Amino acid sequence: MTARRAGLREQKKQATREALRTAALRLALERGPDNVRVDDIAEAAGVSPRTYNNYFPSREHAIVAAVTGEREARIAAAVADRPDGVGLADAVVEAIVDQYTAPDEPARDALLLITTRPTLRDAYVEAASAIEHPLTDAIAERLGDTDPHTARVLATSVAAAVRLALQQWLHATAASATAGGLVVPSGSLPDLLRATLAPLAPALDAAEQRARRHPHR
């Protein structure tokens, strides 16, 4: 009767996960991303190298996870929190923009690190896929659970659009990096996100109208 049902185990797992990604980012910042082996990360976190891959499927994932954190959960919550008066499209777009503008999000030097290495950039972009499932639930909630399939399609498409926006954003900043000057990667990501998600708004609106016309219960 100590902790919650099956709780202490999970707690420890989250602890090592946290230790791993923190160590990964710290080492990458200290030595540069190419001079940190997965063995180093494992050692710094006090686990075996093999265990590392029980937590992260690749070397890059840990570093990226240190930056992205629990963003997917926060986005889902943010969508759910918008008042019902707000249209679905606006709710989704603004929730996403908010989370990508969150105070701790930048972590300037970490993002700068990521932009330098192509494999890290890819992993960072790919990490946005994690919003798919939480977002599916959030959208399904808003649509009244009438059609889970539609919710999945929309969430998938939104996630894809977000990845596209991130890709273009990083590509732009990388290009301007070679052009000289310090590259604080703030070419207005919010604007880019909004512009990229805009074409999907009609699809979100249409789904919302349909749901309104066929209320579920």
Add this chain to the structure above:
Amino acid sequence: MTARRAGLREQKKQATREALRTAALRLALERGPDNVRVDDIAEAAGVSPRTYNNYFPSREHAIVAAVTGEREARIAAAVADRPDGVGLADAVVEAIVDQYTAPDEPARDALLLITTRPTLRDAYVEAASAIEHPLTDAIAERLGDTDPHTARVLATSVAAAVRLALQQWLHATAASATAGGLVVPSGSLPDLLRATLAPLAPALDAAEQRARRHPHR
């Protein structure tokens, strides 16, 4: 001098590429996918193992490429070929459905092979991403090049939806016995594709209307 300009080199490259993917599929079918090393494929195609990875980024890609072939190009062409009277949404959806129903597409035993191994399934699904760029061009063409950004977003979303449909299709056919599938009754892929792309139709239509209202040239 019968070959096209700057053609002989490229011709050879396509030949080895073809040889590699053919060999990969043949060997996988003969021995089972787990009993074929990349060295074997390379040897069967008469190139060095290192060269294999100059053509395909992973072992699975060659096998999958043998099945998917040049689908992405065919889809783009199919979109372009639809008469102008047809709406953009219909043009895209039907072009995709057509290509995934092409006569040689199934290759029954090959697809069966793919469904068995998770890594192959993933690669097969992922391969659908290749339609993104050709589809972007095709859509941009139909929209009159007014806004390339919108075309990219739409193509990206469509590709994501196609991946989703394939994923569900493969998942359904794999676990048809266990679950009491409350999702789409796992039936024909065309139906699943149409159902999955349907929620995006409003976005495609809206873009088309906008383009019609602001003709470019």
Add this chain to the structure above:
DNA sequence: GCCAAAAATTGCGTGCACGCAAGTTTGCGT
């Protein structure tokens, strides 16, 4: 408290992706 089952960690072995720095082939200008 104690023990058996479940779950997580670990070491090992294997195949693989890929950078790099030779070698080799192709194509083009003169």
Add this chain to the structure above:
DNA sequence: ACGCAAACTTGCGTGCACGCAATTTTTGGC
């Protein structure tokens, strides 16, 4: 025809992902 430059291939070395089976740790029932 000739030779040079660019493109492609190859061998090598390194780090990595991951299946498997043995081991250690956690948990819940008694």
